[in-house]
Amino acid sequence: xxxxxxxxxxxxxxxxxxxxxxxxxxxxxxxxxxxxxxxxxxxxxxxxxxxxxxxxxxxxxxxxxxxxxxxxxxxxxxxxxxxxxxxxxxxxxxxxxxxxxxxxxxxxxxxxxxxxxxxxxxxxxxxxxxxxxxxxxxxxxxxxxxxxxxxxxxxxxxxxxxxxxxxxxxxxxxxxxxxxxxxxxxxxxxxxxxxxxxxxxxxxxxxxxxxxxxxxxxxxxxxxxxxxxxxxxxxxxxxxxxxxxxxxxxxxxxxxxxxxxxxxxxxxxxxxxxxxxxxxxxxxxxxxxxxxxxxxxxxxxxxxxxxxxxxxxxxxxxxxxxxxxxxxxxxxxxxxxxxxxxxxxxxxxxxxxxxxxxxxxxxxxxxxxxxxxxxxxxxxxxxxxxxxxxxxxxxxxxxxxxxxxxxxxxxxxx
Numbered sequence: 065x066x067x068x069x070x071x072x073x074x075x076x077x078x079x080x081x082x083x084x085x086x087x088x089x090x091x092x093x094x095x096x097x098x099x100x101x102x103x104x105x106x107x108x109x110x111x112x113x114x115x116x117x118x119x120x121x122x123x124x125x126x127x128x129x130x131x132x133x134x135x136x137x138x139x140x141x142x143x144x145x146x147x148x149x150x151x152x153x154x155x156x157x158x159x160x161x162x163x164x165x166x167x168x169x170x171x172x173x174x175x176x177x178x179x180x181x182x183x184x185x186x187x188x189x190x191x192x193x194x195x196x197x198x199x200x201x202x203x204x205x206x207x208x209x210x211x212x213x214x215x216x217x218x219x220x221x222x223x224x225x226x227x228x229x230x231x232x233x234x235x236x237x238x239x240x241x242x243x244x245x246x247x248x249x250x251x252x253x254x255x256x257x258x259x260x261x262x263x264x265x266x267x268x269x270x271x272x273x274x275x276x277x278x279x280x281x282x283x284x285x286x287x288x289x290x291x292x293x294x295x296x297x298x299x300x301x302x303x304x305x306x307x308x309x310x311x312x313x314x315x316x317x318x319x320x321x322x323x324x325x326x327x328x329x330x331x332x333x334x335x336x337x338x339x340x341x342x343x344x345x346x347x348x349x350x351x352x353x354x355x356x357x358x359x360x361x362x363x364x365x366x367x368x369x370x371x372x373x374x375x376x377x378x379x380x381x382x383x384x385x386x387x388x389x390x391x392x393x394x395x396x397x398x399x400x401x402x403x404x405x406x407x408x409x410x411x412x413x414x415x416x417x418x419x420x421x422x423x424x425x426x427x428x429x430x431x432x433x434x435x436x437x438x439x440x441x442x443x444x445x446x447x448x449x450x451x452x453x454x455x456x457x458x459x460x461x462x463x464x465x466x467x468x469x470x471x472x473x474x475x476x477x478x
Contacts, residue, residue, distance in 0.1 A: 065154065065181075065363070066093070066130055067103040068356035072364050074104075086371050092118040094131075119144045126370055128363060129153040138162055145173040150370035150379070152363055154181035160255035160271040163262060167382045176379045178366035183256045184209055184335045186358025187351040188365070193263045193339075194382060201342040202264045205303040206477060209256045211333030211354045212240045212247035213279050213299040217318075218331045220287045221296060227282060239333050249278035250299065250316040257301035260337075261314045265305045267388035269314055275393040277317035286471045289403065289442065293429075295320035296328040300476060306391070307342075313391040319476040320401055327477065338477075394451035399428065401444050402453070403470035404460065408439040412465045416441060419463070423456045424448070438467055444475060 073088050081087045093106060094115035115131065118124055119140050127144040129151060131137055137158050141151050146169070153159070159166070159182055170177035180190045184207070193202075208214050212234055219230035231248065234240035246252045254274040261269040279299050290297050298321050304313045321328045326348050330336040335353025340346050352358035373379050406412045413432075420427060420443070429444040445453070453472070460466050 065356050065359045068360035069128065069130075069363050070104045070106070072357070072360045073367075076364065080368060084368060084372055086368075086375065088367065088371065091123050092121050094118045115140055116143075119147070119149070125149060125374065126367060127151045128367065129155060130363070131155075132157065134158050134161055138166070141166055141177070142169050145169045145175060145177065148173060148175055150176040150178070150374055152176075152178050152181075152366040152370055154179065154359060154363060156182040156252070156255040156259060157271075160258040163259060163270075164268045164385045167385070170379065171381050174377075174379055176366075176370040176373055178370055178380070179259075180366050181359045181362035183259050184337060184349070185211075185351070185353040185355065186361050187335060187337070187349050187353060188362070189337050189349045190259075190263065191365075192347075192349065193260065194380070197264075197339070197341065197344065200344050201307070202339060203305065203307065203342060204340045205260055205264060205301070205337060206327060206340075207253075207257070207260065207301040207303075207337040208298055208327060208330050208335050209301050209337065209353060210247055210250075210253040210299060211335060211352075212244060213250075213253070214330065214335070215239045215333045216248070217279060217282070217287075217297055217299065220282070220284060221291065222331075224284055224288070226284050227280065248280050250276040253299060253301045253316045254314075257303055257314050257316055260301070261303040261305075261312055261388075262385060263382070264303060264339075265312055265388070266383070266385055267305075267310075267312055268385045269303075269312060269388050269390070273312075273314055273388065273390045275315035275317070277315075279318050282318050283471075286473065289471065290320045290401070290473065293320075293401075293442075293444070294323050295475070296323055297321075297473065298327060298330070300327075302476065304391075304396075310389060311391040312388045313393075313396045315393055315396065317474060319398075319474045321477045325477040394454065395449065397447050397449050399445055399447055399475035400425075400453050401442065401471060401473045401475055402456075403440060403442045404466055405435060405438050405440050405468040405470060407465045407467065408434065408437060409465070412439070413441070415463055415465055416460065419456055419459045420445075423452045423459070425452050425456055440470070 216230040336350040
């Protein structure tokens with residue numbers, strides 16, 4: 065992304081100067097390997113090994129941080145802000161863990177800390193949440209915010225590919241890392257969810273507050289079942305705030321989305337975020353969630369804003385953040401799909417229904433199909449508490465007529 069940003073600055077410098085009166089120049093770039101070939105040509109002396117030299121250089125007015133991780137990025141951002149230098153970052157891991165500390169440091173210094181590229185790449189989501197929707201009581205955010213998992217699930221849906229085959233293709237095409245754990249197990253999306261929740265609800269939410277469940281357990285059979293029932297499986301980041309209690313629930317997990325929902329049509333590596341507000345209603349932001357140029361575009365937009373504000377002696381404040389009361393996953397509610405393999409004999413459905421009823425889980429729809437000597441029961445529940453559904457599963461495992469607990473997928477967006 066760094067090379068794409070440098071290239072974009074060079075391409076747009078004249079247009080930016082014409083519109084703002086500011087000439088952007090890349091004066092220092094810290095790199096680990098000075099001798100590696102690069103996609104862009106930089107003037108002699110621009111490349112340095114020591115990132116602190118960039119922050120400390122008196123000729124550098126504004127710092128762009130794209131090194132990732134928590135340290136030394138946190139230290140350098142705090143130092144830059146303390147020197148009165150605005151900072152633009154794409155570091156979701158950092159913001160999801162110590163973001164509110166950094167927002168306070170920026171306010172104390174009276175300069176900007178901007179981070180549009182940290183969530184959903186080139187989609188202008190953060191600016192909308194922190195500015196346009198600042199007075200909006202946001203109820204819920206549903207987001208496809210990881211392009212890798214969306215690519216994999218698209219292949220599984222449209223080509224009936226197994227998870228391992230779809231993952232291998234994503235890695236071959238560069239959509240997935242050699243070690244895809246952060247993406248496929250939901251940690252990347254969880255960091256973004258923490259940032260979205262903090263900005264939207266005005267409360268401090270960190271990565272450790274987010275429930276994570278990835279897509280590695282999703283099977284081709286799960287996808288086929290969802291398709292037959294009129295749903296599409298997506299990995300969703302979900303941020304909700306209870307209007308009465310103020311409790312915040314933030315989670316990442318696979319979910320069945322109705323085919324008519326706007327998120328269901330988001331394919332390949334694209335991202336989309338669906339925002340539900342009390343006054344504004346429903347909004348959707350859609351576009352490239354990753355990639356060098358889309359991300360560089362988001363960074364450049366922040367750089368221009370920060371540079372203009374620096375010249376005018378002002379900055380955009382996020383304000384103060386209250387302490388979030390986190391609602392744990394077992395206290396959240398949604399509809400669920402539950403599939404069971406059971407013995408095909410009289411009384412089985414009555415026994416299973418009894419377990420659901422005892423745990424206050426009611427059924428909205430049910431279907432049955434034969435499996436040789438067994439049968440498969442598929443239930444879609446009405447809205448139920450996670451704790452009640454998990455209690456059902458524990459009790460169902462103990463029934464001698466249940467041979468296997470199959471899928472458990474939450475149903476979102478109905």
